[in-house]
Protein backbone atom coordinates (compact mmCIF):
# COMPACT_ATOMS: atom_id res chain seq x y z
CA UNK A 356 0.00 0.00 0.00
CA UNK A 357 1.32 3.41 -0.95
CA UNK A 358 1.64 5.88 1.89
CA UNK A 359 -0.41 9.06 1.59
CA UNK A 360 1.60 12.19 1.09
CA UNK A 361 0.17 15.71 1.12
CA UNK A 362 0.99 18.10 -1.67
CA UNK A 363 3.59 20.47 -0.24
CA UNK A 364 2.90 24.15 -0.69
CA UNK A 365 5.32 27.04 -0.42
CA UNK A 366 4.77 30.73 -1.11
CA UNK A 367 7.27 33.12 -2.62
CA UNK A 368 6.70 36.85 -2.54
CA UNK A 369 8.83 38.78 -5.02
CA UNK A 370 10.04 42.34 -4.30
CA UNK A 371 8.20 45.41 -5.62
CA UNK A 372 9.25 45.94 -9.24
CA UNK A 373 11.33 49.09 -9.78
CA UNK A 374 9.72 50.25 -12.98
CA UNK A 375 6.08 49.12 -12.63
CA UNK A 376 5.46 49.38 -8.91
CA UNK A 377 7.71 52.15 -7.61
CA UNK A 378 4.81 54.12 -6.07
CA UNK A 379 2.96 51.09 -4.74
CA UNK A 380 2.48 50.26 -1.08
CA UNK A 381 3.66 46.79 0.03
CA UNK A 382 0.99 44.97 2.05
CA UNK A 383 2.52 41.50 2.42
CA UNK A 384 4.52 40.39 5.42
CA UNK A 385 6.43 37.11 5.29
CA UNK A 386 7.07 35.50 8.64
CA UNK A 387 9.61 32.70 8.30
CA UNK A 388 9.43 31.86 12.03
CA UNK A 389 5.94 30.41 11.80
CA UNK A 390 5.91 30.06 7.98
CA UNK A 391 3.02 32.45 7.52
CA UNK A 392 1.97 35.15 5.10
CA UNK A 393 0.22 38.16 6.58
CA UNK A 394 -1.92 40.24 4.22
CA UNK A 395 -2.62 43.85 5.30
CA UNK A 396 -2.37 42.81 8.97
CA UNK A 397 -5.84 41.27 8.65
CA UNK A 398 -5.52 37.78 7.10
CA UNK A 399 -2.89 35.20 7.84
CA UNK A 400 -2.12 31.99 5.92
CA UNK A 401 0.33 29.26 6.91
CA UNK A 402 2.25 26.99 4.52
CA UNK A 403 5.06 24.44 4.53
CA UNK A 404 7.54 27.21 3.77
CA UNK A 405 7.38 30.90 2.96
CA UNK A 406 9.98 32.97 1.14
CA UNK A 407 10.17 36.75 1.29
CA UNK A 408 11.35 39.32 -1.26
CA UNK A 409 14.99 38.86 -0.18
CA UNK A 410 15.01 35.10 -0.69
CA UNK A 411 17.63 33.68 -3.03
CA UNK A 412 17.12 31.11 -5.78
CA UNK A 413 19.39 28.79 -3.77
CA UNK A 414 17.08 29.06 -0.72
CA UNK A 415 14.06 28.06 -2.78
CA UNK A 416 15.89 25.10 -4.22
CA UNK A 417 17.49 23.78 -1.06
CA UNK A 418 14.45 24.29 1.21
CA UNK A 419 11.69 23.13 -1.10
CA UNK A 420 12.58 21.78 -4.57
CA UNK A 421 15.61 19.65 -3.65
CA UNK A 422 13.46 17.16 -1.75
CA UNK A 423 11.33 16.48 -4.84
CA UNK A 424 14.42 15.90 -7.03
CA UNK A 425 15.85 13.58 -4.36
CA UNK A 426 12.62 11.56 -4.54
CA UNK A 427 12.80 11.43 -8.35
CA UNK A 428 16.31 10.02 -8.06
CA UNK A 429 14.90 7.27 -5.83
CA UNK A 430 12.33 6.37 -8.51
CA UNK A 431 9.27 8.46 -7.57
CA UNK A 432 7.39 10.78 -9.87
CA UNK A 433 7.92 14.36 -8.82
CA UNK A 434 6.09 17.50 -9.88
CA UNK A 435 6.85 21.10 -9.10
CA UNK A 436 4.44 23.67 -10.41
CA UNK A 437 4.55 27.42 -10.15
CA UNK A 438 1.19 29.14 -9.82
CA UNK A 439 0.18 32.79 -9.48
CA UNK A 440 -1.01 36.00 -11.03
CA UNK A 441 0.80 37.22 -14.12
CA UNK A 442 4.13 38.90 -13.39
CA UNK A 443 4.64 37.43 -9.92
CA UNK A 444 7.82 35.47 -10.71
CA UNK A 445 6.73 31.98 -11.83
CA UNK A 446 9.14 31.83 -14.78
CA UNK A 447 11.90 33.44 -12.70
CA UNK A 448 11.46 30.85 -9.93
CA UNK A 449 11.03 27.86 -12.29
CA UNK A 450 14.20 28.74 -14.20
CA UNK A 451 16.19 28.92 -10.95
CA UNK A 452 14.89 25.51 -9.92
CA UNK A 453 15.49 23.96 -13.34
CA UNK A 454 19.15 24.94 -13.49
CA UNK A 455 19.81 23.71 -9.98
CA UNK A 456 17.96 20.44 -10.59
CA UNK A 457 20.16 19.72 -13.67
CA UNK A 458 23.33 19.99 -11.57
CA UNK A 459 21.71 18.04 -8.72
CA UNK A 460 20.79 15.09 -10.97
CA UNK A 461 24.22 14.76 -12.57
CA UNK A 462 25.97 15.33 -9.27
CA UNK A 463 24.00 12.40 -7.87
CA UNK A 464 24.99 10.20 -10.84
CA UNK A 465 28.67 11.03 -10.55
CA UNK A 466 28.60 10.17 -6.85
CA UNK A 467 26.81 6.83 -7.35
CA UNK A 468 28.53 3.45 -7.24
CA UNK A 469 29.75 1.98 -10.53
CA UNK A 470 27.21 -0.85 -10.45
CA UNK A 471 24.48 1.82 -10.96
CA UNK A 472 23.64 2.71 -14.52
CA UNK A 473 21.50 5.62 -15.58
CA UNK A 474 19.54 6.78 -18.54
CA UNK A 475 18.40 10.40 -18.47
CA UNK A 476 16.06 11.92 -21.02
CA UNK A 477 14.15 15.13 -21.32
CA UNK A 478 11.18 16.58 -23.11
CA UNK A 479 9.83 20.11 -23.23
CA UNK A 480 6.39 21.17 -24.42
CA UNK A 481 3.75 23.83 -23.94
CA UNK A 482 -0.01 24.04 -23.83
CA UNK A 483 -0.91 27.08 -25.90
CA UNK A 484 -4.59 27.88 -26.51
CA UNK A 485 -5.43 24.26 -25.59
CA UNK A 486 -2.92 22.93 -28.18
CA UNK A 487 0.03 20.83 -27.05
CA UNK A 488 3.17 21.93 -28.87
CA UNK A 489 6.53 20.20 -28.74
CA UNK A 490 9.15 22.84 -27.96
CA UNK A 491 12.01 20.56 -28.99
CA UNK A 492 11.02 19.88 -32.57
CA UNK A 493 14.23 20.94 -34.18
CA UNK A 494 15.51 20.46 -37.67
CA UNK A 495 16.39 22.67 -40.54
CA UNK A 496 13.87 21.34 -42.98
CA UNK A 497 10.84 21.86 -40.74
CA UNK A 498 8.29 24.52 -41.58
CA UNK A 499 6.21 26.52 -39.09
CA UNK A 500 3.26 24.15 -39.35
CA UNK A 501 5.43 21.16 -38.53
CA UNK A 502 6.99 22.96 -35.61
CA UNK A 503 3.64 24.20 -34.32
CA UNK A 504 1.88 20.87 -34.84
CA UNK A 505 -0.62 20.12 -32.11
CA UNK A 506 0.06 16.84 -30.33
CA UNK A 507 -2.57 14.47 -28.98
CA UNK A 508 -3.00 13.11 -25.49
CA UNK A 509 -3.26 9.38 -25.11
CA UNK A 510 -4.13 7.17 -22.18
CA UNK A 511 -2.13 3.97 -21.67
CA UNK A 512 -3.71 0.71 -20.53
CA UNK A 513 -2.73 1.39 -16.93
CA UNK A 514 -4.40 4.82 -17.05
CA UNK A 515 -1.30 6.96 -17.47
CA UNK A 516 -1.65 10.03 -19.69
CA UNK A 517 1.06 10.33 -22.36
CA UNK A 518 1.63 12.68 -25.27
CA UNK A 519 1.78 10.96 -28.61
CA UNK A 520 4.83 11.71 -30.77
CA UNK A 521 6.46 13.96 -28.20
CA UNK A 522 10.22 14.04 -28.69
CA UNK A 523 12.48 12.85 -25.90
CA UNK A 524 16.18 13.52 -25.87
CA UNK A 525 18.69 11.34 -24.08
CA UNK A 526 21.10 13.60 -22.22
CA UNK A 527 24.51 12.87 -20.78
CA UNK A 528 25.32 15.97 -18.80
CA UNK A 529 24.18 19.32 -17.44
CA UNK A 530 25.13 21.13 -20.61
CA UNK A 531 22.87 18.88 -22.68
CA UNK A 532 19.94 19.77 -20.45
CA UNK A 533 20.75 23.48 -20.56
CA UNK A 534 20.92 23.36 -24.35
CA UNK A 535 17.49 21.73 -24.49
CA UNK A 536 16.01 24.28 -22.12
CA UNK A 537 17.46 27.18 -24.09
CA UNK A 538 16.20 25.70 -27.37
CA UNK A 539 12.71 25.21 -25.93
CA UNK A 540 12.63 28.69 -24.37
CA UNK A 541 13.22 30.16 -27.81
CA UNK A 542 10.08 28.42 -29.08
CA UNK A 543 7.88 29.35 -26.12
CA UNK A 544 4.98 31.71 -26.58
CA UNK A 545 5.81 34.96 -24.84
CA UNK A 546 4.02 38.28 -25.24
CA UNK A 547 4.16 41.83 -23.96
CA UNK A 548 1.37 42.85 -21.57
CA UNK A 549 0.93 45.89 -19.36
CA UNK A 550 1.93 43.81 -16.32
CA UNK A 551 4.86 41.87 -17.76
CA UNK A 552 7.20 42.71 -20.62
CA UNK A 553 7.80 39.01 -21.22
CA UNK A 554 4.63 37.27 -20.21
CA UNK A 555 4.30 33.51 -20.72
CA UNK A 556 1.25 32.95 -22.88
CA UNK A 557 1.29 29.19 -22.37
CA UNK A 558 1.80 26.57 -19.67
CA UNK A 559 5.17 24.87 -20.16
CA UNK A 560 6.19 21.44 -18.93
CA UNK A 561 9.82 20.37 -18.80
CA UNK A 562 10.13 16.66 -18.00
CA UNK A 563 13.29 14.82 -17.01
CA UNK A 564 13.07 11.05 -16.74
CA UNK A 565 15.80 9.36 -14.74
CA UNK A 566 16.05 5.59 -15.08
CA UNK A 567 18.37 3.79 -12.72
CA UNK A 568 19.45 0.18 -12.86
CA UNK A 569 21.37 -1.49 -10.09
CA UNK A 570 23.17 -4.39 -11.71
CA UNK A 571 22.88 -7.76 -10.09
CA UNK A 572 26.25 -9.28 -10.91
CA UNK A 573 25.08 -12.86 -10.36
CA UNK A 574 21.84 -12.66 -12.28
CA UNK A 575 21.54 -9.65 -14.63
CA UNK A 576 17.87 -10.49 -15.25
CA UNK A 577 17.15 -9.73 -11.62
CA UNK A 578 18.59 -6.22 -11.83
CA UNK A 579 15.86 -3.80 -10.89
CA UNK A 580 15.07 -0.66 -12.86
CA UNK A 581 13.64 2.41 -11.23
CA UNK A 582 12.05 5.19 -13.25
CA UNK A 583 11.63 8.63 -11.70
CA UNK A 584 9.87 11.32 -13.68
CA UNK A 585 10.36 14.97 -12.82
CA UNK A 586 7.89 17.52 -14.22
CA UNK A 587 8.62 21.18 -13.81
CA UNK A 588 5.55 23.15 -14.76
CA UNK A 589 5.58 26.89 -15.30
CA UNK A 590 1.92 27.83 -15.49
CA UNK A 591 0.82 30.91 -17.37
CA UNK A 592 -0.41 33.60 -15.01
CA UNK A 593 -4.03 34.32 -14.28
CA UNK A 594 -4.87 37.80 -15.43
CA UNK A 595 -7.61 40.40 -15.65
CA UNK A 596 -8.19 41.94 -19.01
CA UNK A 597 -8.70 45.36 -17.40
CA UNK A 598 -5.30 45.23 -15.73
CA UNK A 599 -3.23 43.63 -18.48
CA UNK A 600 -4.88 45.71 -21.19
CA UNK A 601 -4.98 42.74 -23.57
CA UNK A 602 -6.89 42.69 -26.83
CA UNK A 603 -6.96 40.48 -29.96
CA UNK A 604 -4.53 37.54 -29.81
CA UNK A 605 -3.41 38.36 -26.24
CA UNK A 606 -7.06 38.38 -25.15
CA UNK A 607 -7.72 34.98 -26.74
CA UNK A 608 -4.61 33.61 -25.02
CA UNK A 609 -5.74 35.11 -21.71
CA UNK A 610 -9.19 33.52 -21.91
CA UNK A 611 -7.65 30.11 -22.65
CA UNK A 612 -5.19 30.55 -19.79
CA UNK A 613 -7.96 31.56 -17.38
CA UNK A 614 -10.16 28.68 -18.58
CA UNK A 615 -7.52 26.04 -17.92
CA UNK A 616 -6.66 27.60 -14.55
CA UNK A 617 -10.33 27.47 -13.62
CA UNK A 618 -10.36 23.77 -14.56
CA UNK A 619 -7.33 23.34 -12.30
CA UNK A 620 -9.17 25.07 -9.43
CA UNK A 621 -12.19 22.80 -9.99
CA UNK A 622 -9.99 19.68 -9.87
CA UNK A 623 -8.40 20.88 -6.65
CA UNK A 624 -11.80 21.73 -5.15
CA UNK A 625 -13.07 18.24 -6.04
CA UNK A 626 -9.96 16.54 -4.66
CA UNK A 627 -10.32 18.32 -1.34
CA UNK A 628 -14.07 17.76 -0.99
CA UNK A 629 -14.62 14.39 0.73
CA UNK A 630 -18.15 14.17 -0.69
CA UNK A 631 -17.02 14.45 -4.32
CA UNK A 632 -16.23 11.18 -6.07
CA UNK A 633 -15.79 12.54 -9.59
CA UNK A 634 -12.67 14.55 -10.36
CA UNK A 635 -13.05 16.64 -13.55
CA UNK A 636 -9.54 15.97 -14.90
CA UNK A 637 -10.85 15.78 -18.48
CA UNK A 638 -12.00 19.41 -18.56
CA UNK A 639 -8.69 20.67 -19.92
CA UNK A 640 -5.41 19.36 -21.28
CA UNK A 641 -3.57 20.87 -18.33
CA UNK A 642 -5.64 18.96 -15.76
CA UNK A 643 -5.35 15.72 -17.74
CA UNK A 644 -1.57 16.06 -17.79
CA UNK A 645 -1.54 16.94 -14.08
CA UNK A 646 -3.83 14.04 -13.10
CA UNK A 647 -0.96 11.98 -11.69
CA UNK A 648 0.59 14.96 -9.92
CA UNK A 649 -2.65 15.94 -8.18
CA UNK A 650 -4.25 13.10 -6.30
CA UNK A 651 -2.14 10.40 -7.95
CA UNK A 652 1.27 8.81 -7.97
CA UNK A 653 3.56 11.74 -7.37
CA UNK A 654 5.48 13.78 -4.85
CA UNK A 655 4.19 17.23 -5.62
CA UNK A 656 5.21 20.75 -4.68
CA UNK A 657 3.21 23.88 -5.47
CA UNK A 658 5.08 27.16 -5.47
CA UNK A 659 2.54 29.95 -5.16
CA UNK A 660 4.04 33.20 -6.41
CA UNK A 661 2.70 36.53 -5.21
CA UNK A 662 3.62 40.20 -5.46
CA UNK A 663 3.59 42.54 -2.46
CA UNK A 664 1.71 45.50 -4.03
CA UNK A 665 -1.59 46.69 -2.59
CA UNK A 666 -3.09 47.10 -6.08
CA UNK A 667 -2.92 43.29 -6.52
CA UNK A 668 -4.61 42.47 -3.22
CA UNK A 669 -7.53 40.60 -4.77
CA UNK A 670 -5.35 38.40 -6.99
CA UNK A 671 -2.91 37.76 -4.13
CA UNK A 672 -5.76 36.65 -1.86
CA UNK A 673 -7.05 34.34 -4.59
CA UNK A 674 -3.56 32.78 -5.04
CA UNK A 675 -3.16 32.32 -1.28
CA UNK A 676 -6.58 30.68 -1.00
CA UNK A 677 -5.77 28.38 -3.93
CA UNK A 678 -2.47 27.46 -2.23
CA UNK A 679 -4.21 26.76 1.10
CA UNK A 680 -6.73 24.48 -0.58
CA UNK A 681 -4.01 22.62 -2.49
CA UNK A 682 -2.27 21.79 0.82
CA UNK A 683 -5.10 19.37 1.58
CA UNK A 684 -4.60 17.19 -1.49
CA UNK A 685 -3.30 13.76 -0.68
CA UNK A 686 -1.22 11.84 -3.21
CA UNK A 687 -0.15 8.22 -3.13
CA UNK A 688 3.38 8.13 -4.48
CA UNK A 689 5.15 4.84 -5.06
CA UNK A 690 8.60 4.00 -6.37
CA UNK A 691 8.22 3.06 -10.03
CA UNK A 692 10.04 -0.23 -10.17
CA UNK A 693 10.51 -2.37 -13.28
CA UNK A 694 8.17 -0.17 -15.25
CA UNK A 695 7.30 -1.54 -18.69
CA UNK A 696 8.31 1.66 -20.43
CA UNK A 697 11.81 1.64 -18.91
CA UNK A 698 14.19 2.12 -21.81
CA UNK A 699 17.27 1.27 -19.84
CA UNK A 700 16.57 -2.43 -19.64
CA UNK A 701 15.76 -2.54 -23.37
CA UNK A 702 18.99 -0.71 -24.14
CA UNK A 703 20.98 -3.03 -21.93
CA UNK A 704 19.46 -6.06 -23.63
CA UNK A 705 20.23 -4.58 -27.03
CA UNK A 706 23.81 -3.89 -25.95
CA UNK A 707 24.14 -7.48 -24.77
CA UNK A 708 22.74 -8.80 -28.10
CA UNK A 709 25.12 -6.61 -30.06
CA UNK A 710 28.03 -7.73 -27.94
CA UNK A 711 27.13 -11.35 -28.61
CA UNK A 712 26.87 -10.66 -32.33
CA UNK A 713 30.26 -8.97 -32.22
CA UNK A 714 31.73 -11.89 -30.35
CA UNK A 715 30.39 -14.21 -33.02
CA UNK A 716 31.89 -12.09 -35.80
CA UNK A 717 35.23 -11.60 -34.04
CA UNK A 718 35.36 -14.86 -32.20
CA UNK A 719 36.19 -12.95 -29.01
CA UNK A 720 34.33 -12.13 -25.89
CA UNK A 721 33.46 -8.44 -25.78
CA UNK A 722 33.21 -7.01 -22.29
CA UNK A 723 30.41 -4.85 -21.09
CA UNK A 724 31.93 -1.71 -22.60
CA UNK A 725 34.05 -0.81 -25.58
CA UNK A 726 37.37 -0.29 -23.84
CA UNK A 727 38.67 -3.57 -25.28
CA UNK A 728 37.77 -2.68 -28.81
CA UNK A 729 40.73 -1.91 -31.07
CA UNK A 730 39.63 -0.10 -34.27
CA UNK A 731 42.92 -0.88 -36.09
CA UNK A 732 42.16 -4.58 -35.94
CA UNK A 733 38.59 -3.92 -37.07
CA UNK A 734 37.10 -6.95 -38.81
CA UNK A 735 33.47 -6.61 -37.53
CA UNK A 736 30.92 -4.61 -39.56
CA UNK A 737 31.10 -0.87 -38.90
CA UNK A 738 27.31 -0.63 -38.61
CA UNK A 739 27.24 -3.01 -35.67
CA UNK A 740 30.00 -1.11 -33.92
CA UNK A 741 28.27 2.25 -34.47
CA UNK A 742 25.05 0.89 -33.04
CA UNK A 743 26.83 -0.43 -30.00
CA UNK A 744 28.74 2.82 -29.52
CA UNK A 745 25.55 4.85 -29.84
CA UNK A 746 23.74 2.67 -27.33
CA UNK A 747 26.56 2.66 -24.83
CA UNK A 748 26.94 6.42 -25.10
CA UNK A 749 23.39 6.82 -23.88
CA UNK A 750 23.91 4.82 -20.74
CA UNK A 751 25.73 6.65 -17.98
CA UNK A 752 27.64 4.61 -15.45
CA UNK A 753 27.57 5.75 -11.86
CA UNK A 754 30.69 7.61 -10.74
CA UNK A 755 31.67 8.32 -14.34
CA UNK A 756 32.09 11.67 -16.08
CA UNK A 757 34.55 12.90 -13.51
CA UNK A 758 35.98 15.56 -15.80
CA UNK A 759 32.53 16.86 -16.39
CA UNK A 760 31.85 16.66 -12.70
CA UNK A 761 34.93 18.78 -12.05
CA UNK A 762 33.70 21.31 -14.61
CA UNK A 763 30.32 21.23 -13.02
CA UNK A 764 31.77 21.74 -9.60
CA UNK A 765 33.83 24.62 -10.91
CA UNK A 766 30.64 26.18 -12.22
CA UNK A 767 28.91 25.54 -8.96
CA UNK A 768 31.84 27.15 -7.16
CA UNK A 769 31.52 30.24 -9.36
CA UNK A 770 27.78 30.34 -8.67
CA UNK A 771 28.36 29.83 -4.98
CA UNK A 772 30.94 32.60 -4.97
CA UNK A 773 28.43 34.92 -6.56
CA UNK A 774 25.87 33.94 -3.95
CA UNK A 775 28.53 34.38 -1.29
CA UNK A 776 29.26 37.85 -2.64
CA UNK A 777 25.57 38.73 -2.34
CA UNK A 778 25.45 37.28 1.15
CA UNK A 779 28.56 39.23 2.15
CA UNK A 780 26.99 42.44 0.90
CA UNK A 781 23.89 41.63 2.90
CA UNK A 782 26.06 40.83 5.89
CA UNK A 783 27.81 44.21 5.63
CA UNK A 784 24.44 45.93 5.43
CA UNK A 785 23.21 43.94 8.41
CA UNK A 786 26.43 44.77 10.31
CA UNK A 787 25.86 48.47 9.61
CA UNK A 788 22.27 48.16 10.75
CA UNK A 789 23.41 46.30 13.86
CA UNK A 790 25.92 49.04 14.72
CA UNK A 791 23.24 51.67 14.28
CA UNK A 792 20.92 49.71 16.54
CA UNK A 793 23.69 49.33 19.12
CA UNK A 794 24.29 53.10 19.07
CA UNK A 795 20.57 53.62 19.58
CA UNK A 796 20.58 51.15 22.45
CA UNK A 797 23.55 52.97 24.07
CA UNK A 798 21.71 56.25 23.77
CA UNK A 799 18.66 54.68 25.30
CA UNK A 800 20.80 53.22 28.07
CA UNK A 801 22.21 56.70 28.84
CA UNK A 802 18.79 58.21 29.20
CA UNK A 803 17.80 55.12 31.09
CA UNK A 804 20.67 55.73 33.59
CA UNK A 805 19.57 59.32 34.16
CA UNK A 806 16.03 58.12 34.56
CA UNK A 807 17.25 55.52 37.04
CA UNK A 808 19.02 58.22 39.02
CA UNK A 809 15.89 60.34 39.00
CA UNK A 810 13.93 57.36 40.24
CA UNK A 811 16.46 56.82 43.10
CA UNK A 812 16.18 60.49 44.15
CA UNK A 813 12.41 60.37 43.97
CA UNK A 814 12.41 57.17 45.98
CA UNK A 815 14.52 58.85 48.63
CA UNK A 816 12.07 61.75 48.80
CA UNK A 817 9.20 59.37 48.91
CA UNK A 818 10.78 57.49 51.84
CA UNK A 819 11.30 60.77 53.69
CA UNK A 820 7.73 61.84 53.05
CA UNK A 821 6.55 58.46 54.21
CA UNK A 822 8.60 58.89 57.45
CA UNK A 823 6.91 62.26 58.00
CA UNK A 824 3.57 60.70 57.36
CA UNK A 825 4.28 57.95 59.92
CA UNK A 826 5.42 60.49 62.51
CA UNK A 827 2.37 62.69 61.90
CA UNK A 828 0.12 59.70 62.21
CA UNK A 829 1.73 58.74 65.57
CA UNK A 830 1.42 62.35 66.77
CA UNK A 831 -2.16 62.44 65.66
CA UNK A 832 -2.85 59.20 67.55
CA UNK A 833 -1.16 60.62 70.71
CA UNK A 834 -3.22 63.78 70.42
CA UNK A 835 -6.33 61.73 70.03
CA UNK A 836 -5.55 59.83 73.25
CA UNK A 837 -4.77 63.09 75.07
CA UNK A 838 -7.91 64.66 73.78
CA UNK A 839 -9.95 61.70 74.95
CA UNK A 840 -8.44 61.90 78.46
CA UNK A 841 -9.13 65.64 78.58
CA UNK A 842 -12.64 65.10 77.41
CA UNK A 843 -13.39 62.52 80.08
CA UNK A 844 -11.82 64.79 82.74
CA UNK A 845 -13.96 67.64 81.53
CA UNK A 846 -17.02 65.47 81.60
CA UNK A 847 -16.14 64.51 85.23
CA UNK A 848 -15.76 68.13 86.26
CA UNK A 849 -19.00 69.06 84.46
CA UNK A 850 -20.74 66.29 86.34
CA UNK A 851 -19.25 67.58 89.73
CA UNK A 852 -20.19 71.16 88.82
CA UNK A 853 -23.70 70.04 87.95
CA UNK A 854 -23.96 68.30 91.37
CA UNK A 855 -22.78 71.45 93.13
CA UNK A 856 -25.16 73.64 91.12
CA UNK A 857 -28.02 71.30 91.96
CA UNK A 858 -27.05 71.52 95.71
CA UNK A 859 -26.77 75.30 95.57
CA UNK A 860 -30.09 75.51 93.69
CA UNK A 861 -31.72 73.30 96.34
CA UNK A 862 -30.26 75.44 99.16
CA UNK A 863 -31.43 78.59 97.46
CA UNK A 864 -34.83 77.13 96.79
CA UNK A 865 -35.29 76.06 100.42
CA UNK A 866 -33.46 78.84 102.35
CA UNK A 867 -33.43 82.04 100.28
CA UNK A 868 -36.74 83.89 99.80
CA UNK A 869 -37.57 84.81 96.26
CA UNK A 870 -37.35 88.58 96.62
CA UNK A 871 -33.94 88.26 98.37
CA UNK A 872 -32.81 86.03 95.62
CA UNK A 873 -33.93 88.55 93.02
CA UNK A 874 -32.03 91.27 94.90
CA UNK A 875 -28.87 89.14 95.10
CA UNK A 876 -29.14 88.19 91.46
CA UNK A 877 -29.61 91.79 90.54
CA UNK A 878 -26.56 92.91 92.48
CA UNK A 879 -24.29 90.00 91.73
CA UNK A 880 -21.59 90.37 89.11
CA UNK A 881 -18.94 88.00 87.77
CA UNK A 882 -15.36 88.99 88.39
CA UNK A 883 -13.32 87.97 85.38
CA UNK A 884 -10.07 88.36 87.29
CA UNK A 885 -10.91 86.18 90.29
CA UNK A 886 -13.34 83.96 88.42
CA UNK A 887 -15.93 84.47 91.23
CA UNK A 888 -19.33 86.02 91.62
CA UNK A 889 -19.25 89.17 93.79
CA UNK A 890 -21.87 91.53 95.20
CA UNK A 891 -21.64 95.02 93.85
CA UNK A 892 -20.10 97.56 96.38
CA UNK A 893 -19.11 94.73 98.76
CA UNK A 894 -15.98 96.77 99.43
CA UNK A 895 -18.11 99.18 101.41
CA UNK A 896 -19.72 96.74 103.81
CA UNK A 897 -18.89 95.06 107.13
CA UNK A 898 -15.28 94.58 108.18
CA UNK A 899 -14.13 96.11 104.94
CA UNK A 900 -15.43 99.41 106.21
CA UNK A 901 -14.16 99.16 109.85
CA UNK A 902 -10.47 100.07 109.42
CA UNK A 903 -11.25 102.96 107.18
CA UNK A 904 -14.00 104.15 109.58
CA UNK A 905 -11.56 104.56 112.57
CA UNK A 906 -9.31 106.64 110.38
CA UNK A 907 -12.23 108.65 109.18
CA UNK A 908 -13.49 109.24 112.84
CA UNK A 909 -10.26 110.94 113.61
CA UNK A 910 -10.68 113.09 110.55
CA UNK A 911 -14.31 113.65 111.60
CA UNK A 912 -13.30 114.87 114.97
CA UNK A 913 -11.00 117.33 113.44
CA UNK A 914 -13.74 118.40 111.06
CA UNK A 915 -11.85 117.06 108.10
CA UNK A 916 -14.03 114.07 107.22
CA UNK A 917 -15.89 114.10 103.94
CA UNK A 918 -18.86 111.80 104.41
CA UNK A 919 -20.03 112.32 100.83
CA UNK A 920 -17.50 109.89 99.47
CA UNK A 921 -19.18 107.13 101.52
CA UNK A 922 -22.87 107.82 101.68
CA UNK A 923 -23.21 109.54 98.36
CA UNK A 924 -21.56 106.62 96.74
CA UNK A 925 -24.63 104.56 97.69
CA UNK A 926 -26.78 107.28 96.31
CA UNK A 927 -25.02 106.89 92.98
CA UNK A 928 -25.69 103.21 92.84
CA UNK A 929 -28.91 102.15 91.31
CA UNK A 930 -30.39 99.70 93.87
CA UNK A 931 -33.87 99.50 92.34
Ligand SMILES: Nc1ncnc2c1ncn2[C@@H]1O[C@H](COP(=O)(O)OP(=O)(O)OP(=O)(O)O)[C@@H](O)[C@H]1O
Pocket residue numbers: 368369370372408439440441442443444445446447448551553554555556590591592593660
Ligand atom coordinates in the same frame (compact mmCIF):
# COMPACT_ATOMS: atom_id res chain seq x y z
N1 LIG B 1 12.11 36.98 -6.63
C1 LIG B 1 12.36 37.92 -7.55
N2 LIG B 1 13.35 38.79 -7.39
C2 LIG B 1 13.58 39.76 -8.31
N3 LIG B 1 12.86 39.91 -9.46
C3 LIG B 1 11.85 39.06 -9.68
C4 LIG B 1 11.54 38.02 -8.74
N4 LIG B 1 10.48 37.35 -9.22
C5 LIG B 1 10.16 37.92 -10.39
N5 LIG B 1 10.97 38.94 -10.67
C6 LIG B 1 10.88 39.80 -11.86
O1 LIG B 1 9.51 40.07 -12.08
C7 LIG B 1 9.20 40.09 -13.46
C8 LIG B 1 8.08 39.10 -13.76
O2 LIG B 1 8.55 37.80 -13.47
P1 LIG B 1 8.12 36.51 -14.31
O3 LIG B 1 8.17 36.76 -15.78
O4 LIG B 1 8.90 35.38 -13.78
O5 LIG B 1 6.61 36.44 -13.87
P2 LIG B 1 5.52 35.34 -14.27
O6 LIG B 1 4.77 35.08 -13.03
O7 LIG B 1 6.17 34.21 -14.93
O8 LIG B 1 4.62 36.16 -15.27
P3 LIG B 1 3.65 35.60 -16.44
O9 LIG B 1 2.59 34.81 -15.81
O10 LIG B 1 3.12 36.85 -17.06
O11 LIG B 1 4.52 34.83 -17.35
C9 LIG B 1 10.48 39.75 -14.18
O12 LIG B 1 11.10 40.96 -14.59
C10 LIG B 1 11.34 39.08 -13.12
O13 LIG B 1 12.73 39.28 -13.35
